[in-house]
Amino acid sequence: MRKLLYILLAGALLLPSCAGNIEPSESLDSLPPMEPDYSFVTVPRNIAPLNFSYNGDEECALKVDGKTIRGKKGLFSLSERLWKKLMEKDEVEMTVLVRQDGAWKAYRPFKIYIKEEIDPYISYRLIPPGYQGWQKMGIYQRDLTSYTQRAILTNDLTGGNCMNCHTTAGGDPSKSVFHVRAAFGGTMLINEGHIEKLNTKTDSTISALVYPYWHPSGDLIAFSVNKTLQAFYNHDPNRIEVYDLASDVVVYDVRSHEITWSPLTKQEDRFETFPTFSPDGKWLYFCSAQAVTEMPREHRKVRYGLYRIAFNAENLSFGDQLECLYDAPAEGFSVSFPRISPDGRFLCFTRHDYGNFSIWHHDADLWMMDLQTGEKWPMEAANSPDVDSFHSWSTNGRWMVFSSRRDDGLYTRPYITYINEQGEASKPFLLPQKDPKAFYKRLMESFNLPAFMTAPLEMSKHRIVTEIRESSGVDVQVKN
C-alpha cells in the first residue's frame, strides 16, 4: 500500500512537466513567439539550461529529443539531466506545440547549435540604468553552468556608495581591480590573495584612475583618467549623455605604486580614453578624440578614433609615435571599448555616431577588426537595432559577452555570442535564468561591464569590506 502511495506521489510530481507524447494535428508556418528568443542561437556546451517562455496564453508544450515538456504558464523548464544530454550533441531541434481550438498545433521547429565550452563565470555590476540616484548597487559573479549568482561586494556594506570598473587580469579573478567612491573612496586592488586600497589621484593627473585594463604580465594596469559629466536630454531618445571635459591614459605599476605615461597618451588638445593592452603586452591601444573647448555645447562634435602606441613592459617606456588603426571621425563615427582577442588577431570595438559613452547611444553597434589585414566589419549577427556595447572575450577567444539594450531600450542585459575562426559572430543568447521572462521583467537594474572569469573570486566580502572601510590607502606616486 505504501509503495503504491509513493508511486502515485512520484507520478503526481512528474505530471506537470512530462506530458506524454503529443502529436500535433497541424503545423504553423512561423516560429513560436518566445521570450527570450533562443531560436537558432549558438551556445557553449557547459551553459546552464536555456529555459524560455512561450508568449501566448494557450496551453503549450515543447518537443525536444523525443520528449514532451509541458509549459507552466508558458514557461518551459528544462531539467539539468535532459539539458546535459542535449549538450552532448552538436545541435538540438525544438518544437513548440500549442493547443488551439482543442487541437495541438506545431510551430516551425528551431535549432540550438552547440559549440565548445565557455569560461564558467562572468562578473558584472547591477546598477540602476544611469541617472544619478541609487540606494543599492553591487558587483556580482554568476556561475554560467547554473543559475547561481553571488555578490562579490554590495554597497550596503560600504555606506551605500558607488562602486565601479571591476576588471580582472585576463579573466583571472585573483588579480582584480575596482573602484569605490564617496566616504570610503579608493581603488581596490586584489592581487593573489592580497588586497590593498589605493588613493590614485595625483597632482599631475586630472582625476583618480578610471577605466582599467590589465597588462598580460599582471604587474601593470593601464587606466584612463577622466573628468566626466552627465546630462539629461530634454527629448532625445538617447536620454542621457555622459561626456568628458578632459581625459588621458596612464599606466600603473602594481609593484611600485607608481603611474607613468607618454606625452602621446596625455595630449593637451586630445581626449584619450579606454586603454587596452595587446595580448603580447607590446602595444597599448586606446581611443582618442580631438578636444573641443565648449562642452557640453559641442559634445556631438567629439568623435574618437582608434590608436595604438608601442609599449615596453620591462622599463615602462612608450614608442615615440602613435599609429591610427581606424580614423573613425573621418567617416563621421566614434569608437569605444577596443578589446583584442586572446590570440591577438581580432579587435572588437563599439562604433557609434559620436562621444564615448556608447551605452546611451541607440546607434551603438559592435564591430570587428582583423588586426592582420586591417579589415573591419559590423558584427551583424550579434548586433540589434538598439544599443550593443561593452564586450569582453572569453579566454579561449571563441565567446564574447556584451551589453545590449535590445529588449526594452533601457535596461542593459548581457548577451553571449559565439565568434568563429574568421571573427564572425553568431546569433547571441541572453544570459539564462530559471524563469528568464519573469526575472528580466522584474529586475530593475542594468548589467554593467559583463566580463568572463575563469573561476569565482574567492576573497571573502568581509575582508574586502574591512579593507575598504578601515584602510587609509596607499598614495599612488608619479614615476620620475
Add this chain to the structure above:
Amino acid sequence: MIDRFALAFREQQQLFLFDKTYLVQSLFTVGGLATLSGRFFVQFFWNPTLAVLITLALLGLGAWLLWVSLRDKRAQWPILPLCLIPFAFLAASLSENAMHFSVLTAWLIALTALFAYTRIRSGRLVWGFLLTIVVYLTVGPAALLFAVCAAIVDGWKKRWASALLVPVALLCGLAACLLGWTPTLTSALTPAFYFDLDAQMNAAHWIPWVLLPLTVLVGCAVKDLKIKRLPLFGCCAILLIIAFVPAFKVAKNAEDRQAGLTYEYEYYVANENWDGLIKCCLSKDWIPHTVQYLNLALSWKGGMVDNMFKYDQRGPDGLIKNSDDRGVETTQAHIMFAMGNVAAAQDVAFNTLYSTEGFCPAMLKINAQVELMRGTYAIADKYLSILEKAPHYRRWAKEQKRFLYNDKALEADPILGTGRRSWPKLEGFSMFGSPLEELMRVVDANPGNAQARDYAFAYLLLAKDIKSVTGVVSRYFGQEGFDSLPVPVQEAVLFYSEYTRNVDGADALGPEWCAAHGVTEGTFRRFQKFQDESLKSGGKAPKGYNSSYWYYLLYKQI
C-alpha cells in the same frame, strides 16, 4: 508622539509586492522576515489614520507578547503597564524615519519567540539555541534581545545555562559580519541594523533596547515581591506615565532632526490629493516651500494663474524649489511634471525612485507615465507590471496599461496625450537653463498645454516681466487650445499697453490689440476703475484690488 504623516511618508519609501521573486529574495537576507513583514504593514500607510492604528496595534501587540511571556500564576495584569514602557520608547524611536519600521516587526518576532520559549518545558536550552539562530536569521540583532530576555527569565529561576543564549546571539552577529551579511559588527548586533545606511543614529534609539531587558528583569522581580495586585498595578501605571515624559522628549527631538521634511505636504502630493493640499496650505502657518505646494495644487486643479494672486505670492521662487536640483525630491518631480518639463521630471523621479529603501511608488508612476509619453512601451509595461503587484496601485496600473501600444488612446488622454505633444522641438539638456527657458520650450512645442502655459505665465507675472507676458500672448494667443487669457494675464497685458502708451519710443499696444488678444470688456472696465481709484488714493493701494495682478505688480515687494 506618532505623526501620522511621517508614517505615511514611509509608504513612499518602499513598494511591497505580492510577487514570488520579491518575497523569496527579501526573505533570503539577514533580517529578511522583519523587513518583509515591516513592508507588508507599511504598504497600508497610504491612509495616515490606518498607519497610526496599525502602528499602535503592533506596539500594543508587542507589549502584550512581553506581558504574556512574563506572566505566571503569581502576577498577571498588574505588570501590563510596565510592559508598555519599552514600546513607548520604541514608538519614539520610530518618530525618526531613518529608523526602519522593520525594527518593530523584528521586536514582535523576537517577542513571539520569547513567548514560545517560556512555554517550552523540555529541551529548553536546545530549543533556545535553535530559536536564537532562527530569530537572528529572520530578524537580525533583535535576536540579541530575545537571548538576553530569555536568559533573564531563566536566570531568575536559577536556570543559569540559559545565559549561553547570549553568546550564541553574539556569535550569530559575528558570523553575519564575517560572512559579509552586515558591514560591521556594530550593525550586526545593534539597532544600527535597522537604521538608514548613511544616517547618523542618535543615542536615544538605544533606550528601548535597554529598557526591554530591564523591564523583563523588573517584571521577574516584582512577581516575587509580596505586593498586592492593585498597588502593584498603580506603581506600574505611575512608572508608565513617568516614562511617557522622556519618550515624548525623544520623539520631539527625533521630529526636530527631520524638521525640514514637510510630511503632510508630501503626503498630499504623493497621493495627488490637490484639494487636500490646498486646504493644508491654507490652514497652517506658511513655511518657505508652502507657496510652491499651493501653486502645484492650483495647477493640477486648473486655473492656477486665475487663482494664485488670491494668496501671498513673492516672486518666481514660489513656483519651483531649486531649479537645478536633480536629487531625491518627489515634489520637484511633480512640479516638473506639471510644468510639462517631463524629461526633467523623469530625471528627478528616476533618481528618487532608486534612492529609497524600496521603490517610491509615486515616482514609479511618474516614470511609467513618461515612458508611455515617450512611446517606450516595453519599459512602461515593466513599471506598470510591478505596480500591478502592489494592491494599492493595482487599479491605477491596470488603467494605464490600456495605453500600452495604443497610440490613439494615449494621444486622446489629457495628461499623456498633452505630454507627448509637448516634447520640446529644440533639443538640449534639461535643467541646464533657467526654468523659464525650459518652460518656453514646452509652450513653443505645444501652446495648447494649459498647465505648462500657466506655469510660464505665472513665472513671468511673478517676476513682474509684463513685457514678456505680452510677448507670449502676442506669439501664441489664438493657437489651438489657447483662446482665452487668465484674468491676471489680461491685467498684465492691459497694464503693459497703458505703459507703452505713456513711454516714448515704445511700441504702443492699443485697446483693439488687447481686445483681439483676449482682454475682456470687464477687465477694461476694472482697469479704468483701478486707475481712477489709484489716483484718488494718493499712492496707497486702492481697496478691493488685493487679489488683482495690479496690486502684486505695484505694491508687492519681491
